[in-house]
Amino acid sequence: MRSTSPGQPDPTLAAGIADAVAALNAVRSAWRARQPGRGSVTRFPSPAGLARAVEHLSAALFPARLGGFRDGPAGEDDFVAEQLHRALTLLREEVASELDYWQAESDQPFEPDQPDAIVRLFAATLAEIRALVDADVEAAFVGDPAARSTDEILISYPGALAILHHRIAHQLHTLGAVIVARVISELANARTGIDIHPGATIGPSFFIDHGTGVVIGETAIIGRGVRLYQHVTLGARSPLGLAPTGPRTRHARHPIVEDGVTIYAGATILGRVTIGRGSVIGGNVWLLDDVPPESVVAQPEAIRLGPAARDALSERLAEHGA
Numbered sequence: 001m002r003s004t005s006p007g008q009p010d011p012t013l014a015a016g017i018a019d020a021v022a023a024l025n026a027v028r029s030a031w032r033a034r035q036p037g038r039g040s041v042t043r044f045p046s047p048a049g050l051a052r053a054v055e056h057l058s059a060a061l062f063p064a065r066l067g068g069f070r071d072g073p074a075g076e077d078d079f080v081a082e083q084l085h086r087a088l089t090l091l092r093e094e095v096a097s098e099l100d101y102w103q104a105e106s107d108q109p110f111e112p113d114q115p116d117a118i119v120r121l122f123a124a125t126l127a128e129i130r131a132l133v134d135a136d137v138e139a140a141f142v143g144d145p146a147a148r149s150t151d152e153i154l155i156s157y158p159g160a161l162a163i164l165h166h167r168i169a170h171q172l173h174t175l176g177a178v179i180v181a182r183v184i185s186e187l188a189n190a191r192t193g194i195d196i197h198p199g200a201t202i203g204p205s206f207f208i209d210h211g212t213g214v215v216i217g218e219t220a221i222i223g224r225g226v227r228l229y230q231h232v233t234l235g236a237r238s239p240l241g242l243a244p245t246g247p248r249t250r251h252a253r254h255p256i257v258e259d260g261v262t263i264y265a266g267a268t269i270l271g272r273v274t275i276g277r278g279s280v281i282g283g284n285v286w287l288l289d290d291v292p293p294e295s296v297v298a299q300p301e302a303i304r305l306g307p308a309a310r311d312a313l314s315e316r317l318a319e320h321g322a
Contacts, residue, residue, distance in 0.1 A: 041104040045094045045180050051187055053094065056087035057168060061130050065154050084123070091180075092119045095172075098179045118175045129167045132204055136163045139205035143227055158192035159208030169198035200234075202226075203259070210265075217254035223277070226257050229265040237271050237288075258293070 059067025060083035069079045096115040103110055111117075137160055140153045147153055153160050165188035173181035181198035189195045194211045196202075199218040205225045208214055213231035216222070220234045236253040255269045258277040263269070266284040275281065276293030285297050305313065 041101055043097045043100045043104075045097045045101075045183055047183050047187065049090050049094050050180060050183050053087045053090035054165065054168060054184055054187060056083045056090070057126075058164065059083040060087060061126065061133070061164075062154065065151055084126075088119050088123060091122070092116060094180050094183075095119060095177045098177055101179065118172075118177055121175055122171055125171045129171065132167050133160075133164050135204040136160065136167075136206050139207040139225065139227075140209075143207045144209060158194060158211040162188045162192045162194035162196060162208060162211060162214075163202070163206055164188075166196045166198065166200070166202065170200070170202070173198035200254070218250075219252045219272075220254035221256045223257060223259035223261070225260045227262045229263065229283075231266045232263050233268045233270070235268065235270050 059069070060080045063069035063076055063079050063083075067079065067083060069076060071079070092115050095118050099110045099114060102108075133154075137150050137153050140157060140160060141147050141150045144153075147157075165184055169181040169184040172178075172184065178198070185196055185198045192211055194208060194214045196214075196216045197218040197220075200216045200220040200222065202216075202220075202222045203224040203226070206222060207227045208229075209227065210230040214228055215233045215235055217235050219236075222234075234255045234257065252272050254272065256272070256274045257263070257269075258275060258279075260278045261275050261281070262279075263275075263281040264283040264285075267281045267287070268285070269275065269281070269287045271288055273287065273290050275287075275291045276295060278293055279291050279295040279297070281287065281291070282296070282298035284299055287297065291297055
């Protein structure tokens, strides 16, 4: 085994590092050549900074349950003010980073106070966000017999965590901080397995039960009192012929789910179709068409095999090495 003096790099390791640096330089150069106009971009929103901002926002929205506040109503407003100061300071920095990114890409300058304006407008929506999340938590409590309290739902349910992040991210997306919003939504996705694009419009009293594998696309519109179960996809049909670079034409391409709809586990609904008010979509259904209000859409019933058919099926599977 080769030995080196303390503080001196191993020559073999140093050579390997030099080779890797050169190879990475070549790959970066090739990437930048395929991405004209982005060479001057050096500042990006930070997922770590946004995670801290969301933590403080959550504490401001729910001081006792998500913020750990214990001192009673007398000091609550001061606690909220402190959390908001921390959150909005962090958020302003990340919004400014995003605007720098877009400015470098487009060569169109933003007003110097635009990050402050976006953050002020966002702060004005916080009471609305709180009211929406309250309604979502209440819907979860009504919809889940296993829930012991609304507090349990807010502090432990993955669906509640995901919708809280979405309510925050959607407001920022609407205000133009689209990368910041997307990062916030992906923070929730990483923790819950629930992927909600911040552009999706979701009405009050929304409940995702269990949640893992739920996907809701950018232009989806969801009404009031909708309930989804795990592995539901509200997606778009696969795009064809998109250019690998350059501007994209954005259009409505995800489902509209009207008020009071329930969609059970594993259902996939693709394209700009409408699921009518009060409908129930069964598990593992694949839908590409509109559904009238008050409809029930289900898979054909499973075929039940008797012992003889079961044995015959087992023999066929054995023949094919199953």
